[in-house]
Amino acid sequence: MVCDRCKKVVAEELEALGYKVLHISLGEAEIASSGNEVDMDTVRQVMTDNGFELLDNRKSKLIEQIKVAIIELVHRQGEADLHINTSDYLSEKIGADYHHLSALFSSFEGITIEKYLILQRIERVKELLVYNELSLKEIAHLLGYSSVAHLSNQFKKVTGLTPTHFKEIKEDKRKTIDKVHDGAKL
Structure with a gap:
């Protein structure tokens, strides 16, 4: 995520998946832990559909x-x-x-x-x-x-x-x- 519009899209998509977004900055998003495990496959697919790549390795x-x-x-x-x-x-x-x-x-x-x-x-x-x-x-x-x-x-x-x-x-x-x-x- 490199622009405000990108951050807005990511926030909206994560919220649509039912996650509470705590913070979004360039290149990262933090969501609240609700006790349920995050469905990374779904998140990855939604981000890919919006032109983003989910980075999960160091x-x-x-x-x-x-x-x-x-x-x-x-x-x-x-x-x-x-x-x-x-x-x-x-x-x-x-x-x-x-x-x-x-x-x-x-x-x-x-x-x-x-x-x-x-x-x-x-x-x-x-x-x-x-x-x-x-x-x-x-x-x-x-x-x-x-x-x-x-x-x-x-x-x-x-x-x-x-x-x-x-x-x-x-x-x-x-x-x-x-x-x-x-x-x-x-």
Whole structure:
């Protein structure tokens, strides 16, 4: 779950199954224990029907934690130190060695953490371009790019379009966060 709409759907579906939802945050849901055992097969099927994957093993949960941490980093970059070291951030946030996290992520996702971060940043750039409230220079600064040229080159490498051309087109401008690395050119 990576957005408020996702959290709402998960809460509604769990409540429809008769569970009391205590807390939902990015990547996890906590339900009240009613003494009855949770029917994980039913929960898994309902979540799958809604486009979610139920993560129940330790490595999958760790991958989800990495993704959530990267998404949070990209969306708060304008508020935080723009030159934060991603490996230090992830190690501290997740409490594990970065080299272990990197190897695990690459083996499960088929791309490196660095490429996933770039893809998330480009999706954030797309979002900001669609809002049309900031100049490209302001977006580059907000997301910690060294220059507009660096942002533009990375944007074109990933999307095949310049940021200016992207702003001009009207259809299929963005992907949902959970689909960011599907079919990426990087």
